Amino acid sequence: MEITVYNEKKNDLVKFVREHPDVLMCIEGIGVCDVLAIITVKSVNELDYAKEAIRRQPGVRKVATIIMIDEIQFLFENLDISGDKTI
Amino acid sequence: MNEIDRRIMHELINDAQIPFRRIALKLGISPETVRKRYEKMKMEGIINQSMISVNLEKIGYSGLTFLMIASKDIAGTIIHLKRMQNIICVAKTTGDSDILVMAASKDIADLLSLVKGVKMLPNVETVDIFLRTLDAPFPASMITPGMAFLLRKKSVDGILDDV
Numbered sequence: 001m002e003i004t005v006y007n008e009k010k011n012d013l014v015k016f017v018r019e020h021p022d023v024l025m026c027i028e029g030i031g032v033c034d035v036l037a038i039i040t041v042k043s044v045n046e047l048d049y050a051k052e053a054i055r056r057q058p059g060v061r062k063v064a065t066i067i068m069i070d071e072i073q074f075l076f077e078n079l080d081i082s083g084d085k086t087i
Numbered sequence: 088m089n090e091i092d093r094r095i096m097h098e099l100i101n102d103a104q105i106p107f108r109r110i111a112l113k114l115g116i117s118p119e120t121v122r123k124r125y126e127k128m129k130m131e132g133i134i135n136q137s138m139i140s141v142n143l144e145k146i147g148y149s150g151l152t153f154l155m156i157a158s159k160d161i162a163g164t165i166i167h168l169k170r171m172q173n174i175i176c177v178a179k180t181t182g183d184s185d186i187l188v189m190a191a192s193k194d195i196a197d198l199l200s201l202v203k204g205v206k207m208l209p210n211v212e213t214v215d216i217f218l219r220t221l222d223a224p225f226p227a228s229m230i231t232p233g234m235a236f237l238l239r240k241k242s243v244d245g246i247l248d249d250v
Contacts, residue, residue, distance in 0.1 A: 002155075002217070027151075027219050028219070029153075029217050029218050029219040030217075030218050031153075031215070031216045031217035031218050032155065032215040032216065032217050033217060036153055036217050036219075064182070064183065065182055066155065066180045066181075066182040066183065066184055066187060067180060067181050067182055068178045068179065068180050068187065069179050069180060069181050070178060070179040071135075071178075072176055072177075072178045073169070073176065073177045073178065074175065074176055075169055075174055075175050075176065075177065076175055078169075078170075078171065078172050078173055078174050078175060079143070079146065079148075079172075079173065079175060079191065080146075080147075080172060080173065080193075081146055
């Protein structure tokens with residue numbers, strides 16, 4: 001879910017979303033939205049419930065949904081582990 | 088799946104590197120039973136895969152970017168994306184975008200190069216960007232218990248075989 005939220009309420013929102021057990025990821029950032037959350041749901045009803053719960057939080061201006069329709073493919077082999085710039 | 092399977096899975100989700108012997112002790116069953124049930128869950132596709140969790144910051148990465156991509160050829164674009172350096176996660180989506188990509192970057196040049204590369208792929212129509220701000224340790228701040236589960240699904244088989 002791409003969430004747009006007033007800055008002063010951002011931390012509270014992130015805390016609220018991260019507390020939910022079905023949330024895989026919730027991070028703050030800049031770009032198309034202010035907070036990006038990845039949430040697992042079992043049905044469209046659950047998705048609607050989650051979206052509404054977020055929308056009702058103080059400071060939330062917009063919640064956009066992107067639905068993953070396939071399993072997430074992890075590609076850690078694409079990381080550069082050559083040591084260049086390694087801390 | 089029975090209750091013992093669920094409890095074994097629960098232990099592995101909490102700590103994917105836990106030896107079978109310790110699970111066996113906790114559940115009051117033999118290590119051989121744990122190993123057999125683990126293998127069965129793997130065979131049946133209940134446990135898909137295991138993976139290690141890498142601290143990207145320690146290997147020189149400082150940023151994490153999400154790209155929401157619209158493409159006229161989703162399957163073709165995914166094939167290209169999977170070959171691109173620093174792209175660590177790809178998922179097919181529906182909605183305003185067709186593909187969600189997670190990529191790590193070492194610096195701003197890295198990031199710009201990635202975005203330019205994706206935009207130049209054939210059939211890519213739009214690329215929206217979400218850049219994770221670096222106001223907290225990376226990547227611990229982004230990992231929820233649910234994500235930790237995904238990342239821990241894979242442990243090191245060698246360790247799991249320690250029965």
